[in-house]
Every structure is written in structure tokens, then in C-alpha cells.
Amino acid sequence: MRTGWRGAHIKAALLKAPATLALALATAWGTLALWFQLPSMPAVAAGLAWCAIGLAGTAALWLRRDRRFRAGAAVACAVAAVAMAAWWQSIRPSHDKAWADDVARLLDADVDGDRVTLRNVRNFDWQTEMRYTPRWETRQYDLAQLASADLILSYWMGPHIAHTLVSFGFADGRKLVFSLEIRKERHESFSALGGFFRRFEEVLVAADERDIVRTRSNARGEQVYLYRLRATPEQLRAVFLGYLAQAAQLRHTPAFYNTLTSNCTTVVFDLARQIAPGLPLDYRLLASGHFAEYAYDQGALTPGYPYRVLQQRGFINPRAQRADAAAFSRAIRAGIPGVPPDELR
Template structure:
């Protein structure tokens, strides 16, 4: 290779690496140093301008590049030592962390959220302690929320304990007062991770009733009893661990889907749709985790729950939802027939 061409490639690589570092640190200065204020914006702008001036005025390029690396190293050392906390001014709906205990066959879950929503800003926040029988875990449902980009969705899982009731678990940002979801913000140390444990009516109506453009789909997972129990206890371990040791939420590496993979890494095979999860339901269908009797598009169309959920009664909300939902009833008919629980389920 020609020496000049080789040096040109190296120089381009240095500029690329430096640009990535400078822009990322600018974001960290804005969010983590300046707390997303105008002052943080000024500091970030000064950092970017200084980096540009250094490269324009100091030659050869490797000299400002080394300076950027050294300064970045010092900054990252500080950044990585920031610690997540359980003590913030939390949004009321995210103020209480769940805990799960098991005594024999009885599961006790503290701080199950059961908020009553009249609108996105008008609601009564409630947290309850609920009990379930582990021996009555008869299945798991997936609720997928889609909005905006087709590249992303939000998965939630509902554990069906039969006559004991249902429990919904959703991995989310633990919002502070006034915070909203921001992918860019989530790349910095601005938001903690939370396992929201709630009544499924809360989890569904919070989105279907209060947020425009949010579509929810309910699917029954085609899994056996052993897998359901393993999946549930993966969540239990994560919930109890998080109650003791807070963690940062990260929009790419520690989010609603990658956290599921991390807690079940021993039995899950990685797939790119876990990162760009907008087609997560298609991924589960391809892995035969959803009903195979219908083509995927038909199953998805029949699994949309917004209209049914918004008109469902408060009492027996979940049973009504599943009786009215064509796609769900199709997916569980054979399972119920085989277990002899069809009549119990439909009454």
C-alpha cells in the first residue's frame, strides 16, 4: 500500500473515532454534568468547539487526537463511577419497587401497582400486596405495545395463576417527576431500571386509554409448565435483586427486551430482533412460541386489544378480554382442551 494512502486512511480513522468520542461526551456533559439545562448545553458546545479548534490548529492530526483520547479517558473514569439510586423524586406511578417472597406454595408480591386512570394526567395511584399459588400457574401471555417506529416495541408478560389471578411484569424506565422517555437521554446515566409489577388492567389501560397511537397485542405463549415456572422465577430473581441493588437503564444494552435475554441467557439464543425489537412478535412466531394455526398476519390482526380493553368492565377484566379476543381464543383452545380446563377458563 502506498505510504500516503495508508496515512490518509489512518487520519480518516482518527477523525472518525475522535468525532464519535467528542459527540458522545458532549451528550454526557449536557445530560450528566449539566442535567439537561441551558448551562449543560453551553458546556457541551464549548467542548465541541474546543475539539474542532484543536484539530484545525494543531498538526499533525495525531497530536489533537491523543489529547482527545486522554481527556476522554479522564471523563469516562468519572462517568463510570456515577451510581444509580433508589432515592429520587419519583413519578408517583414508579415510586414503589416490588418484592416477591415464596412460602411453600404461596407467592406474596408487595407493591403491585393497580392505578385507576381517567386520563394520562388524572389518575389515582394504588399499590397493593397480592398472593398467588405457584401450583396454579397455568400459562403466560405476552402483551406487545407498538407505537411510532416499526423498529421498536415494548413487551410485557402476564403470568396466569388461574383462580389466584394474573400478574403483569414490565421492564421500564423508572421515571423521575417530569421525565419522559427519550432514547438519547437513556444512553446516559439519567434513568434507573425498574421492573413494574402491576395488575394487567393497569398495564393495558395506561397505554390503550391514555396514550394516542399506542397499539397493544395480546398473545398466549405456547410453552410448557416447566418453561413457565423458569421464566417466572427469572423475573422474581431480577425483581428482588433490583430492590436491593439499583441499576441504570440503557436504551440499547439494558432495556425492556435485552434485560429479558440477560436474565434468561442460559436458555435463550440471541437474535437481532431482541435489539431492534419492533418485530418481536414475528420473532416469537418464527420460534413457535405463538399459535401456529393461523398465518402470522392474521394472528396479529386478531390479537389487537385496544378497542376491547377500553370497553371491558372492571370486574373480570382479563377474562372478558380473552373471551372477546378472537386471536387469543384461537391460540389457547387446544391447550385448554388438552388440560381439561376449557370450561373452567370460559366461565
């Protein structure tokens, strides 16, 4: 009898364990969602109430005798879950906020055959991370002159996480970088955790390398690596136009940045899949600091070199910090495998 009693209790506990785990995860998720979406004091009050309901629901799972408490807790959990879901769905992204200067404008493009006109190309002059001269420009490009593309990774929080950028080169020597970024408000700072909870909108920035790369290597002191991508002219054109389509979509319909599913690396992967549908999913799409190694394994980087050599030669910081602003793009490519000598003159 004793053995049978223990077996029944173990079986009951195993049956309740998934529901307990689900309640714990829902309680944690809801608490973080409230924290990142509400002002501090309301977030604390709402978070405490949400936790109390979650604890009551967990206790009700394990109590055997008090049926009224169990029924009340079940009703409270159901009502709270419906209210939370309705509130969460009511949160909508917006273009109408007090944006930080470097993400204040949205890229706008007109494409007429090979001729592309871009408005709101960013070309700030960064003296320090906080001191800069704003400059937004209208530029024209000839897609028939697209000559190259480079993958750029900028490491800002250890070896496993990096910001991913793609820089397109034209035959006349000009470079244009695309970067999917969080669209910070003036009072905000980036939070990877907040990126899971609709804390930030996203924006596609088109910028000069002397702005968006130089500010990372020089003003912020991030560790920046550059790799030449293998791509045909048709592939370069397709990815470039893919970025413009993404910018047009964001301009028409604002969207939230998501640390997991919609970020600076996933946009590159999604565009690459349009020209190579068989690209596999990989953990390095999440651990973005290893994305260049993923690209190497897919044959997307300069062939004929071990990955370690490409990485070592791709580290641009010493050259970037010595370079004159006017010669920045040439200087950072010195010694990069796959970059032809005439591009450095």
C-alpha cells in the same frame, strides 16, 4: 514524482481516517453524555469545551508543520478523555430520588415453596394518562396454579418499537403482568436517546392488567397486541421466579436503564435463555416491535396459525376500549388463538 506524491498523501489520509472517525464519535458521545447528565447551561458550556478539544485533536491529525500545536492538542485530548472517563464512572444509579407516582415503589417478594407474597403490586385506576387513583397492593399467589403466560406488545412510536410485557395467568382467573420500565422522576419524560446515557434508572413493575395494559390501550391510545405463549408449567414457574429474582436484584442494587442492552425486551430474552440457552441473537431484539415475530419463529407462540393471523387476532384495542374494567382480562382475550374457552367465562 507527481504520482508518487499523490500516492503518499492518499496513504497518509487513509491512515488518519480511523483516528478522525474515532475522534468524531468520541466528541459526539461526550457532548450527548454532558447534555443528558448536566443542567442545561453547564451542559452547553461543557459541551462546547468538549467539542473544541475534539476539533483541535482532529485538526492536529491533519496539520503537518505546527508541532507545538499538535503536541498541545494531543495533551488536551488525553487530559479531557481521562477527565471524561472519571466523571462518567462516578455517575451511579440511586433509589433515592423524587420518583413519579407510577414507579415510586419497588416490588418486594417472599417465596415459600409454591406460596408467593408480593408487596407493592401496582393497581392504579387510570382515568386519563395524567389523571389516576394510586393503589399499591400486597398479593399472594400459588405457583402450582400458574396456568398461562401471554406476550404483550404496546406500540407507541411506530411499527418498529414497542414496549414488551409478559402477563402470567393463574387457574383462579387472576393475571399478573411484569414490565421492566424506566424509573422516571417527577419532572422527567422518556427519551430513547437519553437511555443510552444513564439518564434513567430502571424498575421492574408487577401490576394488574387493568392497570398496566388498560392504561396503554385506553388512556394512552397505544396499539396493543397480545399473544399466547407456548410454555410448560415448569417453564412458567422458572420465568415467573426469574422475574422475582430480577426484582430482588434491582431492589438491592439500583441499575441504569439502557435503550440497547437493558430494556423491556432484553429482560424477556434473558429470562427465556435461562430455559432455552440456544435462543439466537436477532435484530428483532433491538427492533422490539418485531419481537412477537421473533418469538413465533422460535416456536414460542400458539402453533397452527400463520403469524399474520396471530397478529391480527391479537390486536386488543377495540375489545379493550369496550370492556368493563372488571371483565377486562377476559374481554381482551376473546378470539386469541390458544386461549381456551373456559378462560373467557
